[in-house]
Amino acid sequence: MTGRDEAYWAKPVRTLTVRTVPADAVNANVAGRRVAGAAQGFGQLWHKRFRVRLDGARVSPQEVIRVWKDRFGDFWPKGARVFLPAAGIAPGEIGLINAGVPGAPTFATGILVIYADDVSFSFISPEGHPFTGPITFSAFDDDGTTVAEVEEFTRASDPLWELLMILPFVGGKIQNGQWVGTLGNLAAHWGAAADVETRIVCLDRGRQWSQAKNVWHNAGIHSAIHAIGAPLRRVARRVD
Amino acid sequence: MATAGERLKVRSADGAAIIDLPSEVDATTETVLRDAYVGAAAATRTIAFNFGGVEYINSTGIAVIVGILARARADGHVVRAFGLSDHYREIFQITRLSDFMAIFPSESSALGPR
Numbered sequence: 001m002t003g004r005d006e007a008y009w010a011k012p013v014r015t016l017t018v019r020t021v022p023a024d025a026v027n028a029n030v031a032g033r034r035v036a037g038a039a040q041g042f043g044q045l046w047h048k049r050f051r052v053r054l055d056g057a058r059v060s061p062q063e064v065i066r067v068w069k070d071r072f073g074d075f076w077p078k079g080a081r082v083f084l085p086a087a088g089i090a091p092g093e094i095g096l097i098n099a100g101v102p103g104a105p106t107f108a109t110g111i112l113v114i115y116a117d118d119v120s121f122s123f124i125s126p127e128g129h130p131f132t133g134p135i136t137f138s139a140f141d142d143d144g145t146t147v148a149e150v151e152e153f154t155r156a157s158d159p160l161w162e163l164l165m166i167l168p169f170v171g172g173k174i175q176n177g178q179w180v181g182t183l184g185n186l187a188a189h190w191g192a193a194a195d196v197e198t199r200i201v202c203l204d205r206g207r208q209w210s211q212a213k214n215v216w217h218n219a220g221i222h223s224a225i226h227a228i229g230a231p232l233r234r235v236a237r238r239v240d
Numbered sequence: 241m242a243t244a245g246e247r248l249k250v251r252s253a254d255g256a257a258i259i260d261l262p263s264e265v266d267a268t269t270e271t272v273l274r275d276a277y278v279g280a281a282a283a284t285r286t287i288a289f290n291f292g293g294v295e296y297i298n299s300t301g302i303a304v305i306v307g308i309l310a311r312a313r314a315d316g317h318v319v320r321a322f323g324l325s326d327h328y329r330e331i332f333q334i335t336r337l338s339d340f341m342a343i344f345p346s347e348s349s350a351l352g353p354r
Contacts, residue, residue, distance in 0.1 A: 004296045012333035036334025038310060045310050114334050115299040122299035124335065134306060134335055136299045140267065153306045203307070204314035 010092035030110035033126035041132035041155025043162035045204035052183040057190035059141035077181030105227030107236040128217035158214035256286035265301035292323030324351040
């Protein structure tokens with residue numbers, strides 16, 4: 001039997017391949033890596049749902065998703081950039097994420113688009129990303145009002161990321177501030193109030209110590225190493 | 241059109257609970273599937289999901305399944321799946337759901353030694 005959803009899903013890949021890299025993007029911690037699901041992470045497993053009602057906006061769920069896909073990075077809070085492929089958010093496409101603070105190495109990671117239709121799309125991240133597990137962006141009608149939603153089932157990928165996530169103030173900001181900010185910006189785009197409803201439930205308080213080895217893929221560590229090696233790579237390119 | 245609740249069934253066989261998933265798994269399935277899981281989990285330790293009648297799963301549907309599986313795993317239940325087409329096996333690979341539960345070709349094999 002063939003699913004009616006087949007056109008919306010990416011095909012499985014053993015490892016990720018980055019075809020094109022924008023000139024100003026740092027391409028690290030994506031190519032050659034496998035994707036990581038919630039079962040492959042280390043930390044506690046969280047179900048997080050962020051919603052914003054676009055009250056007063058005459059916009060359909062389809063239009064919200066169309067604009068969200070086209071301008072995905074524009075709605076992110078300041079401090080991080082996402083480089084989408086030319087094909088945009090489409091099944092099987094890979095986006096690069098660069099984030100950081102001035103003076104520190106650029107933190108580089110990415111996402112694989114695993115699903116995309118006209119009312120939703122989903123990402124999964126490569127090994128080394130702070131979180132493992134799928135994240136879904138969707139819009140739907142609720143009694144005549146369009147609601148935009150971000151939903152994730154994620155664990156911190158390794159002990160270092162888990163340690164960061166449980167730090168008071170810092171962890172919550174990193175984990176949840178991204179999507180609260182994104183949905184707030186999305187609401188502002190359509191002139192709606194940025195009242196983001198947050199529902200966070202811990203599904204599994206246990207930590208998967210068998211996955212502690214994921215620290216070898218930690219994208220933060222590898223980003224720092226990548227930055228240290230940048231001058232050497234420049235010299236090598238000149239010699240070539 | 242039938243609702244998800246009308247199409248989803250829970251039955252028991254060989255000491256396990258079998259949840260026959262509806263043809264469409266999406267956000268509208270969430271409540272009925274969660275209720276089905278809670279009922280099944282209260283009755284038995286082994287739960288098998290039958291994907292044989294599934295024709296459509298979207299991204300919110302996969303999120304619903306991930307949530308149920310994560311909860312089942314945290315609760316210490318044995319979770320199995322059977323009846324997946326090649327397409328849905330691929331979806332389980334790309335989402336890495338196949339690492340969450342064992343996949344079997346048929347109901348009888350899913351209810352085998354555990």
